[in-house]
Amino acid sequence: MSINSSFPQNIILEDDFVLLRPLQEFDVDNLLEIAINEPETWQYSLVPAHGKENLTKYIQHAVKSRENKTEFPFIVFDKKSGKYAGSTRFYDIQLPFKTLQLGYTWYGKDFRGTGLNKHCKFLLLQFAFETLGMERVEFRADNNNERSIAAMKSIGCQVEGVLRNHMPTFESEVRRDSIILSILRNEWFDSVKENLKSKL
Template sequence: MDFLPVLENKRVLLQPLQTSHKEVLLPLALEPSLWEVGMSQLTDDASLEKYIQVALTERAAKTAIPFVVFDKKENRIAGSTRYAAITLPHKRLEIGSTWITPSLQGSGLNKAMKFAMLQHAFEVMDMNRVELKTDELNTQSRNAILSIGCTQEGILRRHMITSTGRVRNTVYFSIVKEEWLAVKQRIFDKYDF
């Protein structure tokens, strides 16, 4: 399996995250609103460097594929995302750790990015299941996940402890292989990605 794929459509280019992306990501990562309801808080150069190193370590362990997000319409780096919790024996992975500069939230970039990732996961990687999860308090993320055709499966109570020490409930969503074609047609065919 390729752990350095490049995913692309008309709107977005997802390239393998590298240490060299730190400088261009830093001004985006320092936006406090990105971390109000998240597991991480990137507040300085050192926290972003650690975040990138963890992602690269997970890629080396073949449990994650982190990307830098390039918005082709705006011609600029917009944030980061990744395949995570890759479990090849069960043909399952998670799409997560997604953050996009607030100025591009709601612009269609996230939908284009998720389409590229879902399409690659099901049609190239031959996954049986793609999971997404978010904080129960993150209404914006929950609505975005539902808007790409995911099914909410449940809420895991007191599931994780955030970087601020808050114990969060986690909402789980998924799309399974047998649903992908219908989701692709129903949700994504109306877009020109």
């Protein structure tokens, strides 16, 4: 199901710490340092972006998915350092069902554990629930990715379960178990929003 005409196509989300804007093909240059020097960033990624060639393909695919109205990728700019930190996106956007997934999130090592992720997630969740009117935002991760799972739990995600032997990794002979987490609309307004805001 594609994004219909009610989905804004030039989304910019920002606060005093971070700015998220639509990812563009020229952003290869803005993210290349991370892609070349930090291959561990994609240890659990289904679509790795290490090295210039992989990063270029990754961004081209993301931009095409936005043009096809199936996903909405962002580049993340850290205002504190004045540097681009990574990328994230909405995907599997099901407007008739009022659901979407939030993922493909990665940051360079200098931006992990700085609070940047919480600022990004607050802006993205606020937009999903309060502008788009979503009823459910889903998150998925490799069940071995302890750092990512801890980060999702810390923003208020509830674990729903694990899809066993769910999908291949980029090491094609290895399959991963995928953990499923989510935040529901009532949870956002009842507690998650204020709890997350208090951590910013």
